[in-house]
Amino acid sequence: VFFFLFLSMPRDSSVSMKTCYELYYWPSIQGRGEFVRLAFEEAGVPYVDVARLPAKRGGGVPAMTKLLESDALGLVPFAPPFLKVGSLLLGHTANILQYLGPRHGLVPDDEVSRLHAHQLQLSVTDFVAEIHDTHHPISVGLYYEDQKREAKKRASYFVKERLPLFLNYFERALVQNGGERFIGSAISYVDLSLFQVLVGLRYAFPKAMARVEKSTPKLVALADSVAARPRIAAYLASNRRLPFSEEDVFRHYPELDAKP
């Protein structure tokens, strides 16, 4: 099950020394790491998903914990996901994407495009945090079942107010750039991220999304076009794409979804 991860590594060790990207993230969920995985997959850039490798090959969660506990490489990230490039540790999804974007053709080269791509990605970050908090409104240290009553309250406001607010904002941003892509005319990591947000929301809140998507046709078309890209389609059909689950950011709890 982990064999493909090695296959995707460069065989030539000189290439490996130059370009080896190590992604560190929880091995059993899509979570925030998925935005980085999608960027690597679309760009066709080899990466090692370290915590998904078996421990005997230097993987597993302990490999991640070890780095987070060490001071050897300087500034340590607050939390996963983080990227290791040589001796550089780089934390925060949006920061990782703004680092990878210009290096692998996932954002135009000019400064304004980069700043605006990152700006949109930071709104994705905020949105994802709010999506997460629908099922964890009190504490990340408590089980969902222990904050279910509060989750129902928070989720009811989320599907009524925040979900349409964010999606209509992204629809508008897309239209402001012509309606096909968020930044420039080629695909960027922002397009990939909005695909992930849309499919995650459909999993978590199918009823609410059926309603809200009616007002965001460009976003729906964008997500379809991302899913149809050859490398993304291959990735989604592979074992590398983890399934959605109720251990993840996007969780399907019917009691949190909109009433029809």
Add this chain to the structure above:
Amino acid sequence: VFFFLFLSMPRDSSVSMKTCYELYYWPSIQGRGEFVRLAFEEAGVPYVDVARLPAKRGGGVPAMTKLLESDALGLVPFAPPFLKVGSLLLGHTANILQYLGPRHGLVPDDEVSRLHAHQLQLSVTDFVAEIHDTHHPISVGLYYEDQKREAKKRASYFVKERLPLFLNYFERALVQNGGERFIGSAISYVDLSLFQVLVGLRYAFPKAMARVEKSTPKLVALADSVAARPRIAAYLASNRRLPFSEEDVFRHYPELDAKP
């Protein structure tokens, strides 16, 4: 009361054309805009705090709303604060700071320093969102009084778990860089931001902070050193520094603070 804002603008119109920064943020609170204000103040860079100007001089909240509703300048920010530089609109506090930092000596020039400064600032962003949600765990659209019971629950976990987790992380990051400054050897926007977080938390959670600060001596010394910098001290003593209040991100509700 708004006169000083004009005084701080460049008089030479050619300079003004080149360097005029317009900050757009809610005029009556520190909020997320304060991190940007502190950067401008420390750098001695003139800026216009647009929404704090009277309407007859082109200010007020309507000036901000007008920009957010217009499509004329391209990509619109999701929410304040945002910066206007010529025809560029730039949203998200951390993104604004990473734009201003290298231009005004508030971050070292090399890429790793910039990436790590931004990484730390994104952890500040997350922390500030969690601080906000202690008094708004259910919805930003409800009054505190209408989510007080849930706020008490969320805040109790916050002061017990999240507050020490974040502050101890920042203490460790500071120590990893020698203990005086977060990035490099000179002051950066990250140092200014952590000062703001610390004084805000002392206002909001004085009991909890009295306890947690014992384990973060370097952070305390950093905040003291920022407050003593001539430009910051002058700013804090001026009318430009708005007072803390219960309309802001950092709110003092004794019932949310730690039990002694």
